[in-house]
Amino acid sequence: xxxxxxxxxxxxxxxxxxxxxxxxxxxxxxxxxxxxxxxxxxxxxxxxxxxxxxxxxxxxxxxxxxxxxxxxxxxxxxxxxxxxxxxxxxxxxxxxxxxxxxxxxxxxxxxxxxxxxxxxxxxxxxxxxxxxxxxxxxxxxxxxxxxxxxxxxxxxxxxxxxxxxxxxxxxxxxxxxxxxxxxxxxxxxxxxxxxxxxxxxxxxxxxxxxxxxxxxxxxxxxxxxxxxxxxxxxxxxxxxxxxxxxxxxxxxxxxxxxxxxxxxxxxxxxxxxxxxxxxxxxxxxxxxxxxxxxxxxxxx
Amino acid sequence: xxxxxxxxxxxxxxxxxxxxxxxxxxxxxxxxxxxxxxxxxxxxxxxxxxxxxxxxxxxxxxxxxxxxxxxxxxxxxxxxxxxxxxxxxxxxxxxxxxxxxxxxxxxxxxxxxxxxxxxxxxxxxxxxxxxxxxxxxxxxxxxxxxxxxxxxxxxxxxxxxxxxxxxxxxxxxxxxxxxxxxxxxxxxxxxxxxxxxxxxxxxxxxxxxxxxxxxxxxxxxxxxxxxxxxxxxxxxxxxxxxxxxxxxxxxxxxxxxxxxxxxxxxxx
Numbered sequence: 001x002x003x004x005x006x007x008x009x010x011x012x013x014x015x016x017x018x019x020x021x022x023x024x025x026x027x028x029x030x031x032x033x034x035x036x037x038x039x040x041x042x043x044x045x046x047x048x049x050x051x052x053x054x055x056x057x058x059x060x061x062x063x064x065x066x067x068x069x070x071x072x073x074x075x076x077x078x079x080x081x082x083x084x085x086x087x088x089x090x091x092x093x094x095x096x097x098x099x100x101x102x103x104x105x106x107x108x109x110x111x112x113x114x115x116x117x118x119x120x121x122x123x124x125x126x127x128x129x130x131x132x133x134x135x136x137x138x139x140x141x142x143x144x145x146x147x148x149x150x151x152x153x154x155x156x157x158x159x160x161x162x163x164x165x166x167x168x169x170x171x172x173x174x175x176x177x178x179x180x181x182x183x184x185x186x187x188x189x190x191x192x193x194x195x196x197x198x199x200x201x202x203x204x205x206x207x208x209x210x211x212x213x214x215x216x217x218x219x220x221x222x223x224x225x226x227x228x229x230x231x232x233x234x235x236x237x238x239x240x241x242x243x244x245x246x247x248x249x250x251x252x253x254x255x256x257x258x259x260x261x262x263x264x265x266x267x268x269x270x271x272x273x274x275x276x277x278x279x280x281x282x283x284x285x286x287x288x289x290x291x292x293x294x295x296x297x298x299x300x
Numbered sequence: 301x302x303x304x305x306x307x308x309x310x311x312x313x314x315x316x317x318x319x320x321x322x323x324x325x326x327x328x329x330x331x332x333x334x335x336x337x338x339x340x341x342x343x344x345x346x347x348x349x350x351x352x353x354x355x356x357x358x359x360x361x362x363x364x365x366x367x368x369x370x371x372x373x374x375x376x377x378x379x380x381x382x383x384x385x386x387x388x389x390x391x392x393x394x395x396x397x398x399x400x401x402x403x404x405x406x407x408x409x410x411x412x413x414x415x416x417x418x419x420x421x422x423x424x425x426x427x428x429x430x431x432x433x434x435x436x437x438x439x440x441x442x443x444x445x446x447x448x449x450x451x452x453x454x455x456x457x458x459x460x461x462x463x464x465x466x467x468x469x470x471x472x473x474x475x476x477x478x479x480x481x482x483x484x485x486x487x488x489x490x491x492x493x494x495x496x497x498x499x500x501x502x503x504x505x506x507x508x509x510x511x512x513x514x515x516x517x518x519x520x521x522x523x524x525x526x527x528x529x530x531x532x533x534x535x536x537x538x539x540x541x542x543x544x545x546x547x548x549x550x551x552x553x554x555x556x557x558x559x560x561x562x563x564x565x566x567x568x
Contacts, residue, residue: 003391003392003393003394004392004394005393005394005395006392006395007395007396009389009392009393009394009395009398010389010396012385012386012388012389013386013389013390013395013401015382015385015386016382016385016386016449017386017401019378019382019438019445020404020405020408020441020442020445020446022438023416023438023439023441023442023445024408024411024416024442026419026423027419027420027422027423028419030419030423031415031418031419088314091310092310092311092314094307095307095308095310095311095314096307096311104556104557106311106315107556107557107559108549108552108553109318109319110315110318111552111556111559112318112319112322112545112548112549112552113318113322114499115502115503115545115548115549115552116503116544116545116548117502117504117505117519117544118503118504118505118520119505119520119523119524120520120523120541120544120545123523123537123538123541124321124322124324124541125321127325127328127534127537127538128320128321128324128325132337133328133336133337133340134324135320135324135342136321138340166317166318166321170318198305219410223410226412227410227411227412227413227414229412229413229414229506230505230506234524247414248412248413248414248506249414251412251414251415252414252417252506255414255417255418256417256418256421256510261418265418268414268415268418271412271414271415272411272412272415275407275410275411275412279403279406279407279410280403280407283403283406287399
């Protein structure tokens with residue numbers, strides 16, 4: 001749709017601009033302020049320049065090593081859950097029933113985990129996985145598998161990953177389902193006449209149509225897994241040791257636990273910058289994909 | 301041709317995987333602590349409502365639900381009323397910096413709440429809103445307003461421009477057009493956006509917990525604290541968990557046909 005140029009539209013956007021600026025810019029300014037200062041308590045602050053940033057980006061210091069370790073852990077976590085959730089989500093979307101009450105029932109069950117408060121998600125899996133009272137832990141241990149997410153690193157990781165798959169795969173599935181629904185029947189009929197195989201239909205018709213929603217899905221999943229805090233915090237508390245301490249958990253530990261304002265602020269800014277860059281890359285790809293879509297064939 | 305071989309099995313397995321942990325929580329909420337700790341039973345052998353009765357009669361428990369609902373409702377109303385005009389502007393007009401503004405909004409939806417926990421604490425303490433539902437409601441605007449703008453923009457773009465033009469020719473003023481014509485036309489979109497604001501405010505814990513201490517403590521914070529104090533009352537914890545699932549489950553039913561579109565930020 002062609003839009004008209006109208007600078008007065010700013011008046012309509014102004015309330016949103018103000019409230020988001022109040023919620024985002026103002027706090028970020030205090031973060032910037034803290035990140036360049038040091039304190040000995042009593043609200044006395046000293047100029048510290050880029051000292052905190054130097055320490056943060058130096059892997060040999062205490063702060064730096066903690067930051068890089070949690071960052072690596074978090075990236076590994078995001079990579080693992082994306083490789084599980086995206087194919088699984090597509091598979092579930094392809095398996096959805098076509099019509100009738102079953103569609104509504106499936107949609108409601110799929111959406112259910114998404115609406116559970118995040119700490120309750122943690123609680124559910126904490127209870128479900130416990131070897132003494134949880135169905136999962138009890139069954140696994142009685143099958144002869146020594147499973148204990150509190151003391152074993154691998155089990156803790158497996159629990160957090162399965163929990164995230166449980167919690168968020170539905171999101172990818174719902175997105176893909178919406179994308180699949182928008183494919184006209186004529187495409188499938190044409191494919192049938194051509195005698196295309198099931199795989200060919202998927203590759204040539206369904207996957208291209210899913211491009212856009214998958215992009216949104218991957219973006220949302222990457223971002224939300226990159227800022228994950230509550231669920232692993234409730235289940236494992238970041239442990240055993242530091243094995244499931246992700247960036248947000250580390251940040252909250254430094255900021256609200258130790259009240260190390262300068263370190264926390266520097267970490268916040270770098271963290272936010274990473275998010276912003278990834279976001280920008282996705283946004284550019286997304287808007288470009290939209291443009292290519294509307295361009296006629298052969299246009300430059 | 302829509303579907304794949306073996307789809308029934310795949311879907312059934314996945315749905316069971318989704319429901320099993322929830323079933324376990326419901327199961328535990330109807331058990332006595334004695335039964336939970338001493339035996340492993342697949343359903344409650346001595347079903348009891350004691351856990352639920354305790355939550356509904358103890359003020360420190362049920363006030364948690366009321367506090368949570370307060371800030372969630374304030375936040376939903378704020379987010380929608382702020383986002384509506386902006387969504388219209390983004391959908392209809394080009395203006396200086398519109399693309400950058402849109403990206404900036406998106407980036408706030410993605411910003412990690414952990415980054416904002418401490419500055420929000422300082423900010424709302426400084427202006428005297430700490431430990432009120434308003435603090436949490438305003439803090440949640442950080443990600444809900446951008447989300448509402450995104451979703452509503454998609455729905456407003458679905459309304460043909462001709463309708464605006466006809467309305468203005470008929471002598472409608474802008475506010476009158478907005479309230480009388482546009483809002484009814486995108487009512488379902490507003491419903492979806494409200495649902496998502498409700499949902500993301502309802503499920504968030506970190507900011508809600510940081511910005512409250514006593515008077516406005518949300519249910520999620522009540523759950524974490526009471527449990528550690530009373531030495532793991534599993535049945536009570538499970539019952540409280542089940543009660544937090546119910547509001548979500550109720551509202552899903554009303555928007556079930558729009559869920560997917562909303563998650564795609566109105567862009568399917």
